[in-house]
Amino acid sequence: MIDINNLVCKHILEMKPYASARSEFKGEALVYLDANENTLQAKYNRYPDPFQQKLKEQIGAMKKVNSEQIFLGNGSDEAIDLLLRIFCNAGQDAIITLPPTYGMYKVSASICNVENIEVPLQDNFQPNVELILNAQTDFTKLLFICSPNNPTGNDIDLEIIEALIKDFEGIVVVDEAYIDFSSQASCLGLLKQYPNLVVLQTFSKAWGMAGIRLGMAFASVEIVKVFNKVKPPYNINELTQEFALKRLKNTADFEYDVLAIISERERLKSELQDFYFVKKVYSSAANFLLVKVLHPDIIYHYLIAQGIIIRNRSQVMLCEGCLRITVGSATENELLKTALYNFSILNKDEKESIIPR
Numbered sequence: 369m370i371d372i373n374n375l376v377c378k379h380i381l382e383m384k385p386y387a388s389a390r391s392e393f394k395g396e397a398l399v400y401l402d403a404n405e406n407t408l409q410a411k412y413n414r415y416p417d418p419f420q421q422k423l424k425e426q427i428g429a430m431k432k433v434n435s436e437q438i439f440l441g442n443g444s445d446e447a448i449d450l451l452l453r454i455f456c457n458a459g460q461d462a463i464i465t466l467p468p469t470y471g472m473y474k475v476s477a478s479i480c481n482v483e484n485i486e487v488p489l490q491d492n493f494q495p496n497v498e499l500i501l502n503a504q505t506d507f508t509k510l511l512f513i514c515s516p517n518n519p520t521g522n523d524i525d526l527e528i529i530e531a532l533i534k535d536f537e538g539i540v541v542v543d544e545a546y547i548d549f550s551s552q553a554s555c556l557g558l559l560k561q562y563p564n565l566v567v568l569q570t571f572s573k574a575w576g577m578a579g580i581r582l583g584m585a586f587a588s589v590e591i592v593k594v595f596n597k598v599k600p601p602y603n604i605n606e607l608t609q610e611f612a613l614k615r616l617k618n619t620a621d622f623e624y625d626v627l628a629i630i631s632e633r634e635r636l637k638s639e640l641q642d643f644y645f646v647k648k649v650y651s652s653a654a655n656f657l658l659v660k661v662l663h664p665d666i667i668y669h670y671l672i673a674q675g676i677i678i679r680n681r682s683q684v685m686l687c688e689g690c691l692r693i694t695v696g697s698a699t700e701n702e703l704l705k706t707a708l709y710n711f712s713i714l715n716k717d718e719k720e721s722i723i724p725r
């Protein structure tokens with residue numbers, strides 16, 4: 369059995385956390401003169417709840433997870449950064465990532481001066497368990513698995529994820545930013561069994577709240593305690609907490625959006641396959657499509673000239689020749705298809721003059 373405290377950096381275990389006014393006194397009082405706020409103002413003049421109790425209770429009820437097993441971050445990107453700082457000693461430890469995958473794991477590792485060991489996915493975009501386990505050293509503290517994976521869009525097999533959680537001797541972070549679009553079960557169900565599992569989810573994708581910056585990490589109580597120790601005291605602002613609480617009460621809109629986006633995704637997938645320059649549209653369990661095309665750079669620049677922005681992933685390992693396209697509204701997807709049709713009827717010279725020199 370993994371002892372979490374053996375994995376947490378020594379200096380983090382030993383440090384004394386900042387004690388904010390709002391964390392020292394809990395309960396209701398008549399007059400608050402403890403935080404140097406401007407008490408002449410009436411709205412948003414007070415510091416927010418540092419531990420977001422109300423919001424966590426609501427999220428916990430929705431996800432069937434104890435609220436003590438939830439950390440909320442300024443986007444799940446904050447959780448990624450804090451995981452690096454909690455578990456990885458700068459200039460010594462390492463993380464393992466499985467490219468092609470989400471770019472922030474590597475960026476956060478660089479910022480923290482932590483080595484990023486890359487064990488590429490196989491051709492079927494599934495992890496190679498043996499290679500990953502062989503890449504372990506005394507210094508590999510975190511393994512990042514993104515499922516559904518960005519930018520490939522596929523689910524990572526649950527049996528593979530569980531095998532890795534069992535045998536990896538560090539923390540396994542399963543980034544489920546796109547899980548709401550997938551028909552595969554979330555790894556939240558594995559939390560009870562595995563104290564070394566951290567599941568990341570976000571309100572930025574299916575929930576449509578990328579602008580308020582709110583991400584979730586679900587983990588054992590021990591890990592959440594360390595998150596709370598190192599996080600900036602008021603990392604989730606009052607406007608965000610208030611807005612999220614309001615939106616979470618309306619799950620009907622959320623469920624409608626998810627179904628609408630999935631149905632648009634499948635429609636767009638089949639329509640894209642008809643273009644002569646589309647070699648393959650990969651199956652997606654997310655809200656984007658990975659599309660392998662002839663002349664990716666030309667198409668990318670043509671679409672920009674038409675005011676349509678997608679991601680050019682053609683230089684990414686295992687995604688050679690691929691574009692990543694977010695599934696938009698029916699109207700937006702129509703505009704995309706019209707632009708691609710107009711591209712398809714250009715002659716060779718016209719196509720070759722598209723890329724700006």
Ligand SMILES: *Cc1c(COP(=O)(O)O)cnc(C)c1O
Pocket residue numbers: 442443444445446470514518543545569570571572578581582583
């Ligand atoms: C978009 C995305 C995130 C970022 O989520 P925020 O909560 O907006 O920070 C995390 N992981 C993956 C794989 C993503 O694609």
